[in-house]
Amino acid sequence: MLTLLKLAFRNIFRFKRRTIITFCSVSVGLALLIITVCLMNGIDKQSIGNIINCQTSHLKIFKTGYFAKKDEVPMNLTISDPDRICALIKNIPGVAAVEGRVLFGAGLIMGMDELPCLGVAIQPGLDPGLFNIKESLSAGEWLEPGDAKLLVGKNLAHDIGLSVGDTVTLRMITSPDKEDFSWNALELEVKGIFESGNPTVDSGQVFIPLARAQEALAMPSAVTEIAVRLDSDDENKIAAVQRKIQEALKPGKEGLEVYTWKDLAGLFLVISEMKTKRSAMIILIMLVIASMGIINTMMMAVLERTREIGMLAALGMKKWEIMKLFIFEGGFIGIIGSLTGCVLGGLAGWYLQVHGWSLASMGESIKKMSAAVYPVKDVFYAEVSVDVLIMVFLFGTAISILASVYPAWKAARLDPVEALRHI
Amino acid sequence: MSLVKLQNVTKVYRTDGIAFPALDDISLSVEAGEFLSIAGPSGSGKTTALNLIGCLDKPTGGAIFLDDVDIGAGNSSELANIRRHKIGFIFQTFNLVPILTAFENVELPLILKGDMGKAERRALVEEILVDVGLKELMNRRPSRMSGGQQQRVAAARALVKKPRLILADEPTANLDSKTGEEVLDLMLQLNRKSGVTFIFSTHDKMVMDYARRLILLKDGRIAADEQREPRRQARDNGAAGSGGPHVDAS
Numbered sequence A: 001m002l003t004l005l006k007l008a009f010r011n012i013f014r015f016k017r018r019t020i021i022t023f024c025s026v027s028v029g030l031a032l033l034i035i036t037v038c039l040m041n042g043i044d045k046q047s048i049g050n051i052i053n054c055q056t057s058h059l060k061i062f063k064t065g066y067f068a069k070k071d072e073v074p075m076n077l078t079i080s081d082p083d084r085i086c087a088l089i090k091n092i093p094g095v096a097a098v099e100g101r102v103l104f105g106a107g108l109i110m111g112m113d114e115l116p117c118l119g120v121a122i123q124p125g126l127d128p129g130l131f132n133i134k135e136s137l138s139a140g141e142w143l144e145p146g147d148a149k150l151l152v153g154k155n156l157a158h159d160i161g162l163s164v165g166d167t168v169t170l171r172m173i174t175s176p177d178k179e180d181f182s183w184n185a186l187e188l189e190v191k192g193i194f195e196s197g198n199p200t201v202d203s204g205q206v207f208i209p210l211a212r213a214q215e216a217l218a219m220p221s222a223v224t225e226i227a228v229r230l231d232s233d234d235e236n237k238i239a240a241v242q243r244k245i246q247e248a249l250k251p252g253k254e255g256l257e258v259y260t261w262k263d264l265a266g267l268f269l270v271i272s273e274m275k276t277k278r279s280a281m282i283i284l285i286m287l288v289i290a291s292m293g294i295i296n297t298m299m300m301a302v303l304e305r306t307r308e309i310g311m312l313a314a315l316g317m318k319k320w321e322i323m324k325l326f327i328f329e330g331g332f333i334g335i336i337g338s339l340t341g342c343v344l345g346g347l348a349g350w351y352l353q354v355h356g357w358s359l360a361s362m363g364e365s366i367k368k369m370s371a372a373v374y375p376v377k378d379v380f381y382a383e384v385s386v387d388v389l390i391m392v393f394l395f396g397t398a399i400s401i402l403a404s405v406y407p408a409w410k411a412a413r414l415d416p417v418e419a420l421r422h423i
Numbered sequence B: 001m002s003l004v005k006l007q008n009v010t011k012v013y014r015t016d017g018i019a020f021p022a023l024d025d026i027s028l029s030v031e032a033g034e035f036l037s038i039a040g041p042s043g044s045g046k047t048t049a050l051n052l053i054g055c056l057d058k059p060t061g062g063a064i065f066l067d068d069v070d071i072g073a074g075n076s077s078e079l080a081n082i083r084r085h086k087i088g089f090i091f092q093t094f095n096l097v098p099i100l101t102a103f104e105n106v107e108l109p110l111i112l113k114g115d116m117g118k119a120e121r122r123a124l125v126e127e128i129l130v131d132v133g134l135k136e137l138m139n140r141r142p143s144r145m146s147g148g149q150q151q152r153v154a155a156a157r158a159l160v161k162k163p164r165l166i167l168a169d170e171p172t173a174n175l176d177s178k179t180g181e182e183v184l185d186l187m188l189q190l191n192r193k194s195g196v197t198f199i200f201s202t203h204d205k206m207v208m209d210y211a212r213r214l215i216l217l218k219d220g221r222i223a224a225d226e227q228r229e230p231r232r233q234a235r236d237n238g239a240a241g242s243g244g245p246h247v248d249a250s
């Protein structure tokens, strides 16, 4: 066994150029694979972060029935005593912050232009404990609870031509039902412009103080949702706290439901799923490329060493020993190639984790396209994990060994007499 | 009891549906310790005969016995075992493993046999390399050795596992006549020293002169089988270097 390994190991240095080419195709292929996977994981992580930090928080509580209709932003399914519910939830271990909010359909009117948008009424004192809008102000200032002012997303402000200090009309749709369509309008000053990095928020949302919205919408002290932030992003913990809140709310009695960010980020997760399928395709292609290289190299090796195989058979080497010899040889190329690929891919991934990959250099249209798909600004950060490196290493090695099986079988099958006659 | 026995052996090659009898009704027996040459013109069936005796191939008809065991009954793994334990090969083109040193090439059959520790193997390989006069070159690879040196390594490799039989197919054909004679001297000394049976093929008159028994093949048949007084004797300086071969004349 040891001898076969030794022999196989030395054999890989026999035809240096060919070995190097195979070795490079394996390692470059795997390095690209690692970069792709790490970038995708990083983008997912960034996207999830952006969704949680700007839109969903970890958990949201709605009136029963609201969730199913949430895209219509219904105003008749509200939580009427949010303060009591908030107090109840705050005591649950793991909960870091709680905020009652009102979401409402709105239009932003500037002269003759009106742009539809989502109005988010927040409690300026609590909101920064759950969301990152305050941190992402790019101009102006954060709201005060009594302000008759609003914050506008950067893209939205750009599209309609607003800057800090301008006054704008906010048309608030109080009842989105077709039969009972009614609205109210507020004159508000733009107090700040934010750029959260989440395109949905930056190009479609405005923020106003909660009290102002409740008054204008004629729903004093009611909210449409209660957002809950936990002290950890961990999925299991989120699920555990969700259960505890459900218990605390005594299902049915309060008429409230609890949803996780995953429930709320439905579309994004569908896209993420699609990306996983696409990366499976990429992996498949890498697999084919790497294994073709190895099959080719090993077939050449068998051909060139035909007489030697005959000689080894004459010395009494058995078929499966000859087979092992070639499988080990392919395996060695695979192991070294995979190791190098992991180091290269890991380093490149690490660079992209620290410095990011900017879409700025790729032109406006690509930027717009990616913004339509990912809730991420135009710099993608990779996420390197040891799991991915180990998986890719094992994958590369396994492929190399599998790819060597056929050439090795060819070698083992040779008739010693014919092999020895081979010139 | 004969070491090798062929009974009415035929070997028919079939190419494109045309049958060609390379060996036709060969019967012979070889006793342990013989130094035998199979001679004959090109295409007479020498290689075919050696391959059959060497368990590399099976006859189309007849039977071959090695130590009274019918090798026609063995499967490929059993034949590999026979080769591994009982038979050494020397090839016309040396056929050393280019990535192994002389030492490692000679060690290979012992590793395949698998019944020896590392130290024991080392001692044996070094001893045999002294016998063939290549102790100094044992860490060289074949590419840095002359043809004669390579063939001596091949002889050492064939002999090291102390086989019952060494088969050499035109062992001198790729060597100049002087080097060829050195290799033959070496083979003869090894035959005398250890009593191992040699069967070698050749179509060279000079080489035939070394044989104690000469079998002449012609068109796949035995044309002559004669015991003979060897015309040439092993010369003591032979192939050996400073260590010299340790030969006791018998």
Ligand SMILES: Nc1ncnc2c1ncn2[C@@H]1O[C@H](COP(=O)(O)OP(=O)(O)OP(=O)(O)O)[C@@H](O)[C@H]1O
Pocket: B013, B014, B015, B020, B021, B022, B040, B041, B042, B043, B044, B045, B046, B047, B048, B049, B203
């Ligand atoms: N695999 C094969 N298929 C078909 N014919 C073969 C095969 N091997 C050998 N032969 C034929 O059988 C005959 C005997 O071949 P063999 O190699 O035994 O001769 P040889 O005496 O060793 O000749 P040489 O001195 O050229 O080595 C030759 O005519 C050869 O063409």
Ligand SMILES: [Mg+2]
Pocket: B046, B047, B048, B169
């Ligand atoms: Mg021949």
